Amino acid sequence: NAGVTQTPKFQVLKTGQSMTLQCAQDMNHEYMSWYRQDPGMGLRLIHYSVGAGITDQGEVPNGYNVSRSTTEDFPLRLLSAAPSQTSVYFCASRGGVEGYTFGSGTRLTVV
Amino acid sequence: AQTVTQSQPEMSVQEAETVTLSCTYDTSESNYYLFWYKQPPSRQMILVIRQEAYKQQNATENRFSVNFQKAAKSFSLKISDSQLGDTAMYFCAFMKRNTGTASKLTFGTGTRLQVTL
Numbered sequence: 007n008a009g010v011t012q013t014p015k016f017q018v019l020k021t022g023q024s025m026t027l028q029c030a031q032d033m034n035h036e037y038m039s040w041y042r043q044d045p046g047m048g049l050r051l052i053h054y055s056v057g058a059g060i061t062d063q064g065e066v067p068n069g070y071n072v073s074r075s076t077t078e079d080f081p082l083r084l085l086s087a088a089p090s091q092t093s094v095y096f097c098a099s100r101g102g103v104e105g106y107t108f109g110s111g112t113r114l115t116v117v
Numbered sequence: 118a119q120t121v122t123q124s125q126p127e128m129s130v131q132e133a134e135t136v137t138l139s140c141t142y143d144t145s146e147s148n149y150y151l152f153w154y155k156q157p158p159s160r161q162m163i164l165v166i167r168q169e170a171y172k173q174q175n176a177t178e179n180r181f182s183v184n185f186q187k188a189a190k191s192f193s194l195k196i197s198d199s200q201l202g203d204t205a206m207y208f209c210a211f212m213k214r215n216t217g218t219a220s221k222l223t224f225g226t227g228t229r230l231q232v233t234l
Contacts, residue, residue: 037220039221039222041222041224046126046226047226048121048208048224048225048226048227049208049222049224050224051221051222051223054221064221094160096162098162098222100220105150105152105164105167106162106164106222108161108162110159110160110161111160111161111162113160
């Protein structure tokens with residue numbers, strides 16, 4: 007099925023651990039982005055990419071790294087997890103003037 | 118920078134009734150898109166309806182319609198004949214219209230809608 011695939015769906019980390027959230031899309035979309043969703047704050051943009059090899063920071067980039075080596079994949083890396091990074095993370099892609107396609111989200115808990 | 122405000126954190130409506138969710142936004146742009154997304158308990162983000170700012174006609178999708186007031190920067194969502202499956206969090210979102218694809222979504226804080234029997 008065409009769409010955006012995120013893995014894992016759930017993850018628990020200890021403070022200081024690192025991990026990568028995976029995101030892949032098969033729609034040949036140029037634009038991909040990562041959002042975090044926190045209660046009462048809506049979704050906030052972490053990082054985005056307008057194509058392979060091009061990334062930029064969003065509203066809340068601190069503590070996260072991204073890379074875009076292919077059109078299909080846009081992984082999000084947490085270098086040293088902190089409790090403040092406990093959140094639900096969404097990857098989304100867009101190919102034109104239509105709306106975004108979202109992945110199913112990753113619920114991350116940092117203890 | 119754009120801001121999106123949803124002033125109703127929670128709302129409740131009885132099945133088969135009509136409910137309106139409010140959204141206001143602030144921008145200096147003249148060309149943009151507005152969206153309503155639905156997030157049911159499954160967590161999936163589902164596009165409900167989209168409005169292009171240069172179109173005066175309000176968008177409709179089956180039981181969902183919007184009241185777009187560009188001068189007032191208001192974009193409300195009306196759900197008619199509410200169904201139990203409409204129970205969800207609803208997010209209003211803004212996107213500047215670019216010729217390329219580098220347009221970001223700015224979200225409101227959401228309205229949690231509960232449909233009751």
